[in-house]
Amino acid sequence: MSTTENPTSHESEHTTPESFEDPGLPYHRPRRADVDPKAEKKAERQVAALFAVSIVGTIVAIGSYMALDMTDEIDSIRFVNMMIGLGIFLAMIGIGFGAIHWAKTLMRDHEMVEERHALRSSEESRAGAIQNLKDGVEDSGISGVKRRPVLVGTGLSALLLAPLAVLWPQIGNMGADWNTSNFGHTMWRKGMRLTRDPDGTPIKASDVTIGSAFHVIPEGLNELEHHKIEEKAKAVVLLLRLDPRDLKIPDDRKDWSFDGIVAYSKICTHVGCPVALYEQQTHHLLCPCHQSTFDVSDGAKVVFGPAKRPLPQLPIAVDDEGYIIAQSDFHEPIGPSYWTRLKDTSDGMHADDSEGSSH
Amino acid sequence: MNALARHRYHRAAPVVLVLLLLALITGIAAAVSTASSADAATATTAEDAAEGQKLFAANCASCHGLDATGTDGVAPSLVGVGAAAVDFQVGTGRMPMQSSGPQAIAKRAQFSEEEISQLAAYVASLGAGPAIPTAEQVDPELGDAANGMELFRTNCAMCHGSVGGGGALTQGKYAPNLWETTPTHIYEAMLTGPQSMPVFNDANITPEGKRDIIAYLKAQDEGSPGGLRLGTIGPVAEGMWGWLVALGLIIASTVWIGARSS
């Protein structure tokens, strides 16, 4: 900031400076406590009172912990936690406000000035640093006449590669069997009954009245010893019955539904939330996570939101006893897309795979 | 700058903030719901049905038709919907509908309990349908709240929220809050699937299961062990309160700390 020498001269035309002069630090006005001993005493008492509040708070917190009985009642749990919490609040806020009030009223409040120093090192330091590095390079024997490209090259390569010795096995182990083709199929098989989530009881076609929504898991899921939750994460299905007149069925799926009863994967084709909000009047299925909306009456195609693909349909039929069964697994991977999704997509996949039970 | 800062923030600002906070807390506490008791189902007679028919002709027939078979695009047929549907729709004030909108809105019931049971008797006489549940069927004391929790979150929570606080559906429709709904009306709603709600017939959720769900909802009356519930609508409300109350109070303190003592 360039200034003239005489800051008071900007009244006169001849010496008007190019820019204003920094007036310097403002006048420091003393506080009441600085000049009035009564005010000082009062501030002192206030600080002491705040510290006392803190001590009371500590007593409240510890006392509540020790004296209050926490039973199984929600009320008592709430009360104990609230009392301890309020005790901690007082214990902390008393110290905090006390210390700050002390600083504000009784400690120095006349501001001081400290000069800053340039962060840049001095020229000597820089020169010294460069010289030291040069000397170091010299001593390492890789500069000047004794260049050792092989040594430097192998050294750098070794350094870059060495982490792999640790990371490779570590990362290699973390993905279990890396068999990502598991994304492509679920535990549904031909003849497997559709059962209620969560108790696993089978569902008769006659149970599913128009307007009903059944949340479905495959028969036998609850009895799985391993990977029960992983299988459930892929196999959950929503079973709905519409008035057959409302249902648009494409030719290649004519036999996938039964008298207006349709079954769709419950896992969103966007990022995999359970799509479960069924509005029976509009036949729309809404995902509560990102609001992709699927029209069940029209092949569960997307009518709103971020999903692009329809929900995969599970082909169903009815067995001799009137229970609803799956005709096969889904014909495409359920859930969100991935790079090789189309490789796992095939018509009639597992169609002739008839393990599972049909009593 | 200090001089400017002092002028910009009124010294009463922290006090106002605290008062606002207190007002909010009080408001929320006042809004904590109290549950109403279950209605008892009453026996109906043929006279009731006759009375009901008169009420129907006067109040419902303009939309549902004199014979209750509905009007296309306006109102559905009521043949076979059963007494439960009438008790729910009229008992929660959803019917008669006041104005058209995304969905019929619950309001003060327009008819007395007796009139509702007469209307229900009339509609039930038109065709077989679900009946109004008995007091025992909806008694939360007899239900298993843990089983109710599992059923509720599988079948209901996606629309009504994890503990029945309500939630949004598409195009302005919504699933209502269930805390002030009577056990009978909850039961009837499951049975009949009003409006957007799917039907949960007894083959889907057994009568015991429905009672378990009612017991689970009833258990919410105890409130949260953690204190005020912030509407139980999840992290959005928590985030907002975190910003407004926690950060708000703390920033109010920083203004006090930064202000020069007089």
Next chain:
Amino acid sequence: MGARVNTAAAGTANWVDERTSIGGFVKFFARKLFPDHWSFMLGEIALYSFVVLLLSGVFLTAFFVPSMTIVEYDGPLATMQGVEMSEAFASTLHMSFEVPGGLLMRQIHHWSALLFTAAIVTHMARVFFTGAFRKPRELNWLVGFTLMILSLAAGFSGYSLPDDVLSGNGLRIIEGVTRSIPIVGEYISYWIFGGEFPGEILIPRLFTMHVLLVPGLILVLVALHLFLVFLHKHTQYPGGGRKDTNVVGLPLFPVYTAKAGGFFFVVFGIIALVAAIFTINPVWNYGPYDPSPVSAGTQPDWYILFVDGALRLMPGWLFDIIPMEWEFWGYTLSLNILIPALILPGLFFGFLALYPWIEAWATGDRGEKHVLDRPRNAPVRTGIGVALISFYVILVMEGSNDIIANLFHLSLNDLTYFFRIGIFVIPALAFWITRRLAIGLQRKDRELVLHGKETGRIVRHEHGEYQEVHEPLTDQERWILVSYDDIAPLEIEPEYNDRGVRRKGYRWDHFKQRLSRIYFEKRISPVTPEELAEAQHAHH
């Protein structure tokens, strides 16, 4: 008594100093000056909530069992009797319902986490709007930026630990987003989850990340952040006597020991108050994780909400005809996920991280800046800041659209349509309005300097004219309004030299010039003494 204490203290000090030469440090630190302003305490809020997180977190680790082994619940909570759940969930219930004060600690921990991230964002906004990121503080801006990202990682990994339905669905969304990454996505998903989602190993892995890896990194970076603050000395607002070459303030000992130390207790106290009164993350409502259920209001904590909002905002079909998921050569590219969840946050955060350099190119200023800008004196920067905030807020609101729809009886579809347009229009509008406002405020400052403050006193002149008396500003008041840099757009050397040869580096210079023009084409210069003299002359 006092003398004895003094002797003991001197003895101890001597003992320590002879072994550590701590005397030099104390001499250096004890009377270091810090300027006083409330907005300089925002970073402290973040630091202190982090300390509260560490304190309460240690308590929680004493009860939390990071295991996905399935157990049957057998505790006091009626709605969970006999329900199958992971040990992680069961131990969370145990500490909440059976340990006196346990639930309070959980709530303190969670509220602190929300406050930690909120304070970081507010602190960053303060640094941004006052230009505190300029030379020599660019590196510290990056350190702070990294801390912000780490706070998101810390928050999200902790949010997922109780293994409840809400956070489980959040993890499933993460899995879906991970899968969408071209070529390697499926493998990254397997790597994270140890196989298929959800697997049996995720909670222990997240636990280690949450209690060791992320907080360790945060601690190291906080130390570096504070070291750089000490090295650079604090910035200060403009005012009389405050220059780029000095720092005006009060000493660390005793004033800031008391103020900043006391402030820690204030932060802790307010967190305890909030945690005592308000429920947070009631996992007993959501229930143990099960991949089938989901509840209305499924959202992440606020700091991840913007990603959720972006995911909701992005249409799967553009104008209902152009698919946003492409299939080619047998491969699938999910732009409907990649754009909102990875590309957009990447650009947003990338821009934020690089901002100090972008602005340095525009100003071409190489000097150290220790006196802060008043936001109005950097209209373009302030406009950019408000535009970024409005962009972010729209994403957060879209992430809450179901809540907003339900609360105000709106259609969530309409809200989404509105935000889809708003995300482009509103930030642009916010930039334009803010810049105009800032320039307007600068003009008002000029008026004040030139004509003084209105006093409300009306006087009648001899010739009958009525005029309001204007009181000139004091030197101090005027200095605040005139002491800012007046930067003209960058001048660059011509593209061709006198021999007609194209100059190297011209394009880069040209880019910087364009940037500079955006910033400084429309600018209001501070009043010069000459202008003031003229204005005063005109008055008499």
